[in-house]
Structures are given as structure tokens and as C-alpha cells.
Amino acid sequence: MHGNPMNIPPVSIAAAKAALIEQYSDPTLRRRASMLWGTRGVGKSSIVRQVAEHFGIPLVDLRLTTIEPVDIRGAIYADEALAKTVWFPPEFLPTPNQHEGILFLDELTAADQRLQISAYSLILDRRVGNYHLPDGWQVVAAGNASFHGAISHDMGTALADRMFHFNVQTVIDAFLAHALAADFAPEVMAYLKIRPDKLDDTQAQLAGDHLIGASPRGWEDISNVLKSGLSDGAKRLFVQGRIGAANAAEFFGVLREIQAGVDVVRLLAARPGPETAALLPKTLDALYGMIYGLLAASHDVPALARALEIIEQLPDIRGTMPLPIREAQTLAMELFMQRGLDAGLEAAILDSPAYHRYGERRQLESQHA
Incomplete structure (x- = not known):
């Protein structure tokens, strides 16, 4: 053809x-x-x-x-x-x-x-x-x-x-749903949420006459590299060798932003209120990195309930640039509900005061829309 x-x-x-x-x-x-x-x-x-x-x-x-x-x-x-x-x-x-x-x-x-x-x-x-x-x-x-x-x-x-x-x-939402179910590295999911055009760059690869490019299968390999025990230097080499040097450079740039902007372990351990607000991310990359990081860490009822409290506090973010806070909250609540259904923890979500308050706020907003 x-x-x-x-x-x-x-x-x-x-x-x-x-x-x-x-x-x-x-x-x-x-x-x-x-x-x-x-x-x-x-x-x-x-x-x-x-x-x-x-x-x-x-x-x-x-x-x-x-x-x-x-x-x-x-x-x-x-x-x-x-x-x-x-x-x-x-x-x-x-x-x-x-x-x-x-x-x-x-x-x-x-x-x-x-x-x-x-x-x-x-x-x-x-x-x-x-x-x-x-x-x-x-x-x-x-x-x-x-x-x-x-x-x-x-x-x-x-x-x-x-x-x-x-x-x-490939449709990015379907791929991210698969990635979530397959327990991909949260950094990969956050990156592709922000850069959906990088899921498959076949056309750009062909236009540049390049042998190596990004593909859905490639991102699965990148996830496995990030979750491995390889040194940082080896991880960079393997990522470059899987999706190409230019794609790897952009990915690692976003990865640095995600890692610098949020500490999921500290967030989960922080008290609700000012202590949590001080740790919230202030950039788009870090925001989505936090959401997928919290998802990866929510394997039991206490962690899930605490993660929902953190998502509820997203409006407390005070950054230098406007962020899609409401959209991020909606995405996070949908992802957490799906995670709860998959893990049999949906009761923990439905019983969460934070989830109830979120639902009531959304209902009020829809009535005044």
C-alpha cells in the first residue's frame, strides 16, 4: 500500500x-x-x-x-x-x-x-x-x-x-486506564497525561528517518526500567535506547519536575490543613505526578482515605501559575474510584468524608451552572 x-x-x-x-x-x-x-x-x-x-x-x-x-x-x-x-x-x-x-x-x-x-x-x-x-x-x-x-x-x-x-x-485515556491496571510507574502515567502526543510518535520518527521512537509497548518497557533497581545512569541509557535521545531528554526533564515538586510519602504522613497545603505541588507536571503517585501508594484503606483528603485540599495550592485544579480533582476522584473498584475498596471511598464533601460540592456547582 x-x-x-x-x-x-x-x-x-x-x-x-x-x-x-x-x-x-x-x-x-x-x-x-x-x-x-x-x-x-x-x-x-x-x-x-x-x-x-x-x-x-x-x-x-x-x-x-x-x-x-x-x-x-x-x-x-x-x-x-x-x-x-x-x-x-x-x-x-x-x-x-x-x-x-x-x-x-x-x-x-x-x-x-x-x-x-x-x-x-x-x-x-x-x-x-x-x-x-x-x-x-x-x-x-x-x-x-x-x-x-x-x-x-x-x-x-x-x-x-x-x-x-x-x-x-491508541487513545491516550484507554492507554492510561491499561497502565493503571497494569501498575505502571506513576511517573510514566503522569508524563503521558501531560504529553499525550508522546504516546506514539511514529509519524515524527518516520519524518526524521529515525530508527528508534516512542510507542505504547516502549512506554511499558520504560515503566519497567523506572521500577527496576538500576542506577540512575543505567536508567537513562535504557530509556534513551528505547524511545530515542530527544524523547528521553524531554521525559527526564519532566521527571525532574515531578520528583522536585512532590513527595508522596511526606504528603501521606502530613496532617490535614496547613501542613498538607505546604507540601502540595505548584506546577502542572508535579500535580499529575502527585495524583498518579498517590494512586500507586493507595493499597489499603488508611492510605486511600488519606489520599482523598489530599485531593480535597488541592484548591489550597498557591502557585505562580494557574493550574486546572477542578479538572485534576475530577480526574483523581474518578481514578481513585476505579482503583477502589478494582481492589475491592470501594466501600472505603464511599465512606470517606472527603469524598462525600467532594460529591456535595460538585452537586452544588452543577445546580448553579
Whole structure:
């Protein structure tokens, strides 16, 4: 494909997952293959695995760049009784007694074109050679287009016409929700909340003809680096080596601002009132760093209740520049409620006087709006 031929609107990875779940639930639609287009690290393979887990069905994951054409077609042997040569299907393809599941053809557009012929047979005809894919199985493929900056072979219109297509792009809110659930380093979440354009800089990477750039998968690696026991010097080298020197320089600049502007441990130990107000952050970077830092530290009821008191005091910030205090409070309360629901601590939030006062204030503001 040359240029950007995607004449379908982009969808979030969460929307694509929900659509695949609904497709699998319909026996007729299940027989039509779906294709996930998207840049590296966007989570295409992850959602296919999650759909299989959702239904409790087997998943056959074929990374097409790691196998040979004969691996799909199988091995040929001579049947003397039939006086014919016949094909043994490969062991990894679903057998007739496996009545339902998902066959995932990953890296379809990057595969050798001879291999694509066999893969296309599974997509177009649900068969290859003498092998037939059982009726209850859904075929999902994934790959990159040339404008994603990856190795890609053209897909013909005849094949494209046999599939549902999803133009998957990363949405920052969905990624941050995933990052929170996966316990990313709070500094990474705070940085991407402030700099959402840095979640995936593929286009800038291609424009600058750079080999290394930022991607959702890369930020997961950066989180693991920050949470590791590496020295500061080694962390810098690993971050540079994962997202590029320019991105790393900006990230570490914000990281210094976050670390200098808030001390979550001291905040949690401080008494409500003036003592807490004196420790509140005064810059945007530090504000979001504090929110995600408090989330990471709120693993029990006392810490959660104290964190909500701190969030309630955000209007006490007296900085030299205006900050989005109300928006930050709303974001924090939503994140803490989600954290509480995930950890079974929602009762602690609902019983919190600080949360009650926040809810009453929001209700009054909506009545006077």
C-alpha cells in the first residue's frame, strides 16, 4: 500500500476488542475474517488473546514471520493404497474435534508472499490443501501498513473484500486506564497525561528517518526500567535506547519536575490543613505526578482515605501559575474510584468524608451552572 489508504475512521483498541467480542458471539459473522491494522505496540495481539480469554476458548497464534510456507500447508507423503500423494496438516491448526476458537494470523502483511498465499486460503476459503477450518472458528489477522513504518507487502482488493477491517489507533485515556491496571510507574502515567502526543510518535520518527521512537509497548518497557533497581545512569541509557535521545531528554526533564515538586510519602504522613497545603505541588507536571503517585501508594484503606483528603485540599495550592485544579480533582476522584473498584475498596471511598464533601460540592456547582 502506498500513502495512507485507510478510508475507514480510526478506532480505539478497546472499541476493536468490544467489536470482536460481538462478532464472535454471532455464528454467521464469526465465519468472516477480521483484520486489525495498526502501528507497533498498539495492542493488536493483546486484545485477540483477551477475546479468547473472555469466551474461554482456545487461541491458535501464528506469527507468520517466524514460519515457512510449508508449515501451514503441511507435509506431503505418498499413500501407496491410494496411489496418490497426500498432505498431512500441521499439528498447530485446529482439529475437527476442536469445535470453536480463534485462529490468529499475526504479522500478515509482513510475511513472505509465498506464505501469504497459504494464509489467504485460510481467510478466503477457510481451508488450505485438504485441511478445513472447523465451522466454529473465527479468523483474525493483524498487520501494519507501509505508512506505519514497518515492513509491509501490499494486500490486494480481492483479499481485502473478504474481511472486516479495523483501523486501530491508541487513545491516550484507554492507554492510561491499561497502565493503571497494569501498575505502571506513576511517573510514566503522569508524563503521558501531560504529553499525550508522546504516546506514539511514529509519524515524527518516520519524518526524521529515525530508527528508534516512542510507542505504547516502549512506554511499558520504560515503566519497567523506572521500577527496576538500576542506577540512575543505567536508567537513562535504557530509556534513551528505547524511545530515542530527544524523547528521553524531554521525559527526564519532566521527571525532574515531578520528583522536585512532590513527595508522596511526606504528603501521606502530613496532617490535614496547613501542613498538607505546604507540601502540595505548584506546577502542572508535579500535580499529575502527585495524583498518579498517590494512586500507586493507595493499597489499603488508611492510605486511600488519606489520599482523598489530599485531593480535597488541592484548591489550597498557591502557585505562580494557574493550574486546572477542578479538572485534576475530577480526574483523581474518578481514578481513585476505579482503583477502589478494582481492589475491592470501594466501600472505603464511599465512606470517606472527603469524598462525600467532594460529591456535595460538585452537586452544588452543577445546580448553579
